[in-house]
Amino acid sequence: MIVLGIEGTAWNLSASLVDDDDVLCEASSAYIPALGGIHPREAAQHVANNIAGVIRQVLSSTDPRLIEGIAFSQGPGLGPCLRIVGTAARALSLRLGVPLVGVNHCIAHIEVGRWKTDLVDPIVLYVSGANSQVLSYRHQRYRILGETLDIGIGNCLDKFARSAGLPHPGGPKVERLAQESRNYLPMPYVVKGMDFSFSGIVTAATEALKSTSLEEICYSFQETAFSMLVEVSERALSQMDKSELLLAGGVGANKRLREMLSIMCAQRGARFCAPKSEYLRDNGAMIAYTGLLMLRHGIQTPIASSGANPSFRPDEVEVLWIETH
Amino acid sequence: MDRDTLEVVKGAEAVVALRGHSVVKQRVPKGYRIVELDTKLRRERTRLEAKIQSDARRAGVPTPIIEAVDGFSITMERIEGSPVHSVMNEAVAEDVGAVLCALHSAGIVHGDPTTRNMILSAGRVYLIDFGLSSYDRSLEARGVDVHVFFQTLEATDDRFPTLKEAFLAGYARNCSDAALILEKVNEIKERGRYL
Known part of the structure; x- marks a missing residue:
């Protein structure tokens, strides 16, 4: 089965064709803000201007008659972007006469991770700009065991980077600067059970700019925020009695975070895996592949219920494609 | 750990061991955290846990009596039952x-x-x-x-x-x-x- 998937929830517009075994092709167009962070209207304008191009690119690589389904990111994400992606997906589905399937963006991150690593039943740490969650599969759903009580880790890094005058996206710059210091400045460490909060770190880090070197703040920022994420991941492994950890989402590219997770897993005898960075960041392949799994299990999205769902939570999706263990 | 100690439970953040008529809960160092942060968290949490547990007991909630709090470990009464x-x-x-x-x-x-x-x-x-x-x-x-x-x-x-x-x-x-x-x-x- 070949499925075409379109991702467009925030910064990366991407279309891809996959079959059961692999990614056949992918075309992307990233929105890079000239100044500041992601502006929802401009991000949507970017999607509108480029969506025909990326779709045409992937369609040109195959005979469109071989495509058996159209998958699209239905949410969570920026409403104005999601609506354009949905419109394009509906048009394609009607034009090619193949089923439409709306995909939850978070679940797509998880499924592409399971596909591209060999983990079977992992605890998932999903960290991106807007989302930070710890999830675990049980009884046909990905359960959210813990999540941020305020902002996602990526937005947290970007927000601080912006107030420090660093260009968007801030995460990679903070990571580089953090390597230049070993002085730890205490910052708010907030973990409640398996939930956590980042807004206090942004305030503390921004405040510290007046008196502390940027390198020291970046180092302390990462050590504090990432320790929180690793701690809740470990608690999830322990409570659910699982022995695999999957890292998903764009912030998963951070080397220090990966190092900390692998140390934690090694100490408790768990396996730690993350897919390559092209499958960590937002990509069309993850939408196409999750759409393929859903279509294979008889799930389709009728036009009437294909509207954008900006606050779509992963635990709303009934997961029918995982064999019970 | 000495010969009289029997390790019983290894949780996500602590090891709980039986020692005679007592239970010792020890918060273990986490290799993924830098030492400054690790030490601070373990010390604060140990102290808070002991405080809450004795406050609960004072309020009439049956909980083990705290016998000692030492850095990262709490020694408490062992409840047989x-x-x-x-x-x-x-x-x-x-x-x-x-x-x-x-x-x-x-x-x-x-x-x-x-x-x-x-x-x-x-x-x-x-x-x-x-x-x-x-x-x-x-x-x-x-x-x-x-x-x-x-x-x-x-x-x-x-x-x-x-x-x-x-x-x-x-x-x-x-x-x-x-x-x-x-x-x-x-x-x-x-x-x-x-x-």
Whole structure:
């Protein structure tokens, strides 16, 4: 089965064709803000201007008659972007006469991770700009065991980077600067059970700019925020009695975070895996592949219920494609 | 660890060992955290846990007596008895309700009141492991406590409906807002987060 998937929830517009075994092709167009962070209207304008191009690119690589389904990111994400992606997906589905399937963006991150690593039943740490969650599969759903009580880790890094005058996206710059210091400045460490909060770190880090070197703040920022994420991941492994950890989402590219997770897993005898960075960041392949799994299990999205769902939570999706263990 | 010590439980953040008539809970270093942060967290949490546990005891909640707090470890009284899940019946469920109400009335939530963290000893229900507890009087936090207890009960016991009623009767004996709590529990369950 070949499925075409379109991702467009925030910064990366991407279309891809996959079959059961692999990614056949992918075309992307990233929105890079000239100044500041992601502006929802401009991000949507970017999607509108480029969506025909990326779709045409992937369609040109195959005979469109071989495509058996159209998958699209239905949410969570920026409403104005999601609506354009949905419109394009509906048009394609009607034009090619193949089923439409709306995909939850978070679940797509998880499924592409399971596909591209060999983990079977992992605890998932999903960290991106807007989302930070710890999830675990049980009884046909990905359960959210813990999540941020305020902002996602990526937005947290970007927000601080912006107030420090660093260009968007801030995460990679903070990571580089953090390597230049070993002085730890205490910052708010907030973990409640398996939930956590980042807004206090942004305030503390921004405040510290007046008196502390940027390198020291970046180092302390990462050590504090990432320790929180690793701690809740470990608690999830322990409570659910699982022995695999999957890292998903764009912030998963951070080397220090990966190092900390692998140390934690090694100490408790768990396996730690993350897919390559092209499958960590937002990509069309993850939408196409999750759409393929859903279509294979008889799930389709009728036009009437294909509207954008900006606050779509992963635990709303009934997961029918995982064999019970 | 010496010869008289028997390691029993290894949790996510601590190792719990039996030593004679005492239990020693030791927060172990985490290699992934830098030493400054690791030391600070383990020391603060050990101190807070001991404080909450003795405050709970002072408020009349059966909990092990704290014998010593030393850096990263708490030595406490060992409670001999049966894990609550193995002796569960309506009377025990009612006692659990009364104990949780007493804890909540003292402004404390346990954070993880599963039946594994309760021991029936000499006819009394003891609460153990205050590692996730906090000072919190909010309806939400108390609701989560009750919900966590219901979950473990529902997953492990076929008599859940009657045990739940017994628990609520025990909780309502001294907590007049039991009905509000139950409403909150239903709302939390609806959210699906904790399903």
